[in-house]
Amino acid sequence: MTERVEDALASCIRNKSIKINTSLKLDHFVRISVLRVIDTKCGVDDDVIQSAFLHLGVEAGKTPKEGLIYYFMINGFLICYHFGTETDLHTIRTKRLAGQLLNRSQIRIPKVEISDLKQVHDAFDNAYNKSKSHAIK
Numbered sequence: 517m518t519e520r521v522e523d524a525l526a527s528c529i530r531n532k533s534i535k536i537n538t539s540l541k542l543d544h545f546v547r548i549s550v551l552r553v554i555d556t557k558c559g560v561d562d563d564v565i566q567s568a569f570l571h572l573g574v575e576a577g578k579t580p581k582e583g584l585i586y587y588f589m590i591n592g593f594l595i596c597y598h599f600g601t602e603t604d605l606h607t608i609r610t611k612r613l614a615g616q617l618l619n620r621s622q623i624r625i626p627k628v629e630i631s632d633l634k635q636v637h638d639a640f641d642n643a644y645n646k647s648k649s650h651a652i653k
Contacts (some may be wrong), residue, residue: 539605547598549615550623553589555630560640565630566592570639589636593625 524536534542553565570589577583583600598613615626630637 539609543619544609545599545601547600547611547613548617549596549598549613550617550625551594551596551615551628551633552625553592553594553630553633553636554627557629557631558637560630562592568592568640568643570594570636573635575635587635594628594633594636 525542528534528536528542536542554562555565568589570587572586572588575585575587577585577600581600581602583598585596585598587594587596589595596613596615602611614628615624617623630640
């Protein structure tokens with residue numbers, strides 16, 4: 517991290533606040549989203565999806581603007597931490613991700629097909645292929 521970013525984070529911790537300055541907050545740069553993974557196309561049973569745990573994955577964008585995403589899946593929910601920035605202040609403050617948690621009294625968690633999530637789909641496909649070669653007789 518750059519010294520400026522470290523100073524801003526240290527100030528937030530010292531002040532016990534997420535405000536960086538009057539118009540910027542930490543949650544403008546760190547966004548958390550939750551998606552419910554389902555399968556209506558490939559035949560993966562919902563009990564299997566809910567019992568799976570996918571370890572922490574990391575996906576870096578091609579540019580700093582695309583940011584960095586850390587994700588894991590537990591109980592059928594894909595939890596994503598998106599670290600990113602934009603060049604325009606208005607875009608920084610108004611950008612929303614699918615399933616992004618907001619400071620509200622209720623949470624809306626969108627359902628997403630497993631086939632629409634490449635890394636999750638590939639993980640299930642890999643596990644299925646490995647299980648075929650280790651079948652119990």
